Amino acid sequence: MNASKTLAAMAILSVSATAGAAGNHGNGHHTANSGEAGKASEASRTVTVEMYDNYYEPESISVKPGETVRFVVENKGNLVHEFNIGTPGMHEAHQKEMQMMVEHGVIQGGTLNHDMMNMEMGNGHSMKHDDPNSVLLEPGQREEIVWTFSGANAIEFACNVPGHYQAGMYGDIEINKGD
């Protein structure tokens, strides 16, 4: 593929990334049904999530509506993995973006091409994977997410690296409305 084609494809990618991300962040007045980024100081507890090839430990987490949880996510596998909190629909939309990241060499098996991710694409877009509801980690990396759950049902944490979700790399977030 020549340079101009690559640029064109990247432009498409950046547009779609923007569209996909619109529900999750931006002007701060959205109400995504999975919840929103929280403050570490408000976190009621810390949950450690380990990512392997290709599954999570644990595979299910129970939270209370409105609870803020600090997730410590560690990639203990040999491949790049994501930890992303969202509805199945959001994951599906995000998988298309991740597919493009693979096609454009941003995700290469066990490594991320950071130069490609940070490349300025014009209009302020890039292939940065910096939505607050997710982290994308290379093997050995560890990061935190603080998330306040809205209380809506059907929320999963999932890895949207192509094929991983379909193969079963997801976990259920059970909203515990009791007590």
Added chain:
Amino acid sequence: MNRRLVAGFLFSLLPALVTAGEYDLTVDRVDIDTGEFVKQGIGYNGASPGPVLRFKEGETVRINVTNNLDEVTSIHWHGLILPFEQDGVPGISFPGIRPGDTFTYEFPIVQAGTYWFHSHSGFQEPDGAYGAIVIEPEGREPFRYDREYVIQLTDKHPHSGDRIMRNLKMMPDYYNRQQQTVGEFFSDASEQGLLTTLRDRMAWGNMRMMKADVEDLQGFTGLINGKGPEQNWTGLFEAGERIRLRFINSSAMTYFDVRIPGLNMTVVQADGNNVQPVTVDEFRIGVAETYDVIVRPKDAEAYTIFAESMGRSGYARATLAPENGMEAPVPALREPSRLTMADMGGAHDRAHGDMAGMNHGDGDNSMPSDMSGMDHSGMAGMDHGAMARDQSAEGDPFYAKGSGLLPEAANGGKFLSYADLKAQKPLYENRAPTREIELRLTGNMERYTWSINGVKYEDADPIRLQYGERVRFKFVNETMMTHPMHLHGMWSILDVGAGEWNPVKHTVSVQPGTTVFMETEVDATGQWAFHCHLSYHAAAGMFRKVIVEGGPEGSGA
């Protein structure tokens, strides 16, 4: 070795002994009912296909095989890593199992995944002597599913294997009913012009090769788990479940293009080894290969598993449904495939003198793409992104550029390529090969002779390998047919250009007009078979014995 050491050694075997599984198999004459015809064949424990053998990684299995036939038999455990004496190839591993005898196989299970077993004697395998092997891993699977099914494909032909071989020797096109006709000549002429069509037919006639030579053996009924299309094998599910389908192609001769209209399939394993999951709409399964896929039907509907032969001369069909009796539409067969000059690679090359200056009708006289871009000796810094772009721009790199066999998904979606297969977890450290061995896949369709480097097995010396080598095999397909090459006893690391992530297989398909590389860590002393898994090609001579010399004392244990 002193007494204490012996005792310690024995003690270390205890866990294996505790989990030893014992299995009994009888080899029997059976009736095979395809729904279209009933024939006498060979089966295990009174049926063809035989039972699904379920092993557990880490156990030692004992399998008592009793031969109730009036001829020698054998069982080869396809894809299993085991001592060569247990590999089940008469004349290479052991003498075979005589009529009335019981032979006890015994070997440790050192792997997990989907495999199969079959007779390695005469044409017993095409006659029905095959079954599935499912090995549960010691640890957890790197994927999740709610239920699983073995989907074992075969191409059941009304004729016996012996008769098919004889007919092919007598008339190589005996079973080919997709040959180009006068009608096709006129329709091509009206589309492409009379002169172009005439030149095209002349070019092929000059080589004495047929564009329609995709499937040697037509007239079969495709079976799934022993059931013909009308008998419709059905697997049940509940909506929303993830189902693991373990596809095994136990055909004698037939490649299948598999799809499930309405569902995409996430390929998680190939030839028993986990691969990085890749979601596809359709995949081609070579003879003797296995692919495990996960599907997730969200609706409580019936779905057709449709396996269309590569040459489109037949199909197998099964159903996934919430309840028995439900069925979904069965798609029509697509148009028969036609080879192009690109597929002719080697043959075309050799015949080229006769065709100098000829403008081929296909408009593509390119030499085989030998995937020179994929021959990376130092693969470390390779840009996988560039690889993916190449694929989308030029099609599947494992087919000759312009190949008539290049698969396309029926729904226009994603068709699995070998280039998509990446090991989930590398089995071996990635290192440079110690030497390269070129194997030209050769043959003559008009004589129905098949060979390697122009030499049939009967005339060939064994291939000698040294324990500890990493050998790079270079397959150059000079024939117009696809050959699924199967090395026994050691893994075939298929070079897809992914370095340490190259997938580990037991059977590697080499398309016409292409060159494919695979590497083998020579880690199993003994002698092994290495052959094309098309039954009638192997029998015609596309077969080798591999001898692995050296190695640690008692490495076969």
Added chain:
Amino acid sequence: MTRIQTITSTGALVLSLIPMAADAREMIADHTARKQPLTTWGIQFEELEYRYSDDDEEVGVWSADAFYGTDDLKFRWMSKGEYAIDEQAYEGLENQLVAQTPISAFFDAKAGMRFDTPEGPDRTYGVVGVTGLAPQWFEIDASLYVSDEGDASAELDAEYELLITNHWIIAATLDASVAFSEDRQIGVGKGLVSTETGVRLSYDLIDRAFSPYLGVVHERKYGDSADLAEAEGASAEDWFAVIGARIAF
């Protein structure tokens, strides 16, 4: 160690003997059929037919071929007969036994004997020739004969198949013979002796094992051979309608 453990470890001892025995590394030699040249056989009636001529002559005709052997060496028996139904006599009856071996990708050389035993004088010939597939799919069989009378002759058989469909097939055949010397006793003059040209439309009814056909055959004798035939009251040129079947098993 408890009794059960002892029993189990005895079992382990037996088990461990199996891999130990394998240390002997018995590398057996392959004497199976796979390591032997593949021997095969076939029988074909390229023609098995009833002919009705424009002179109301009725003839039963066959052209058959049986082989046995390997890729490198085949033995072939070819038989051709023409039986005149009214006369109850063989106008032609020849049997050839040849051995053949590949000489190129698509051609075999053959050598052997031919025995002609029709009504009238018999002849025995030595034969050498080539047989195979020429470019553009012409099946060719060319033979050179020397008879026990010392006469030399040559024969060319060619066949081309045209696929109307994959089951309806038109086969065009040409059989021409040339004599290098005269053998009056069997009606052969020097030069081009005869040609037989046929076109047959067949249908593959059972696989390729049984394919009935209809066709037209033109037989012609030339030169001295024609004169010799006419001198005996036979015609030098005949047209036949034919009905028959191609058979392979």
